[in-house]
Amino acid sequence: MNTPDRRPRLAAIVNVYRKMYHAQHIVDRFLDGYGWEGSYHVPPMDMVALYVDQVSPLDLSRERLLRHPAMKLYPTVEDALTLGGDKLAVDGVVIVGEHGDYPKNELGQTEYPRYQYFEKVVEVFRASKKTVPVFNDKHLSWNWEWAKRMRDTAREMGFEFMAGSSLPVTWRIPSIDMPAEAQVQEALCICYGGVDSYDFHGLETIQGMVERRKGGETGVKWIQAYRGENFWDAMTEGVWSKKLMDAALCRSHTLTPARPGFNDIFPTVDQMRALVKDPVAYHYEHRDGLRCTMMLMNGLVRDFNFAAQLSGRSEPLSVQMYLPMPDGRTTLADFFSPLVHHMETMFLSGKAPYPVERTLLTTGLTAAGVESLYRDQKRIETPWLDVRYEAPAASTFWRS
Numbered sequence: 049m050n051t052p053d054r055r056p057r058l059a060a061i062v063n064v065y066r067k068m069y070h071a072q073h074i075v076d077r078f079l080d081g082y083g084w085e086g087s088y089h090v091p092p093m094d095m096v097a098l099y100v101d102q103v104s105p106l107d108l109s110r111e112r113l114l115r116h117p118a119m120k121l122y123p124t125v126e127d128a129l130t131l132g133g134d135k136l137a138v139d140g141v142v143i144v145g146e147h148g149d150y151p152k153n154e155l156g157q158t159e160y161p162r163y164q165y166f167e168k169v170v171e172v173f174r175a176s177k178k179t180v181p182v183f184n185d186k187h188l189s190w191n192w193e194w195a196k197r198m199r200d201t202a203r204e205m206g207f208e209f210m211a212g213s214s215l216p217v218t219w220r221i222p223s224i225d226m227p228a229e230a231q232v233q234e235a236l237c238i239c240y241g242g243v244d245s246y247d248f249h250g251l252e253t254i255q256g257m258v259e260r261r262k263g264g265e266t267g268v269k270w271i272q273a274y275r276g277e278n279f280w281d282a283m284t285e286g287v288w289s290k291k292l293m294d295a296a297l298c299r300s301h302t303l304t305p306a307r308p309g310f311n312d313i314f315p316t317v318d319q320m321r322a323l324v325k326d327p328v329a330y331h332y333e334h335r336d337g338l339r340c341t342m343m344l345m346n347g348l349v350r351d352f353n354f355a356a357q358l359s360g361r362s363e364p365l366s367v368q369m370y371l372p373m374p375d376g377r378t379t380l381a382d383f384f385s386p387l388v389h390h391m392e393t394m395f396l397s398g399k400a401p402y403p404v405e406r407t408l409l410t411t412g413l414t415a416a417g418v419e420s421l422y423r424d425q426k427r428i429e430t431p432w433l434d435v436r437y438e439a440p441a442a443s444t445f446w447r448s
Contacts, residue, residue, distance in 0.1 A: 179207035216256030
């Protein structure tokens, strides 16, 4: 890897490089730095190679290349990793396979080429007989088999592999974590966004908390999606806890007022029905019996709110994963800073700060939830989601 007399060199493989897109949020921080712990931080490493799959009139990469001549644009993934040579010439790889114009399959999944990028990276590793740490933005793939192959390949070849989004590592309000070794009876997340998109973020919100429970992660044995009237029927029938729903909604900063002008804005079920036109839930059971529910409730909230019932505690534990969105005066989404900070940690130390199995499991849950929706919201048994791991002892969310 890197040596004391040379700064680590990175290559970025991205779909598109446009304003407010993930590549801009991530790669810009390596190029220009970002605010961190009360000061301005410039990563002690150099982004030297860039591959952009789709270039549009709104592309920013050409401007970045002019301002940062040390970074070069390459026509292929392989050239970016070898710096135009014949062997691996970088110390770390950043894959941002998010956004862009890519086809959708019959399930409605966008077929982003994250797996294809990863395979090309691995080809260079094999040819060079050398590996370096790799980061993959968001979930691993829309295809479960490919996602599992990515994790397995990294394990077999012995390189560090980190993935996921900002949700598990951003600020929390209040600034708390799930107590280590807690006995969790039920958990849920109320959030917003689309299927095959923000559902992954909601699942990450849950998993980043419940993975710390007693016994660690055991995998998931089944999942069932609920949409529209089926959602409201399931809520009325008590498929998930209304008490936990209320606890999560109490953390929201964007709760739509049910009765404008009144002090009590908390919505009744009938008012939720009027506000949320197309609710979606993924309800699933872990192998150790823990049941969780991820809910997309567009029209009611625009943030990510978690609640769980713990044994020996009368009131739920609840928290918001705080994602302060850019307000037009800046293109910076601050919640990408802790994600890049953890990427830096991996590239410098050669050790991922949290296990990629978290992302493997949430990738599989996302795919299974989408499939349940496609199959008329049928329950799907998921023996393949036998993903077991221990969460790191240290909390990794942003406290400053």
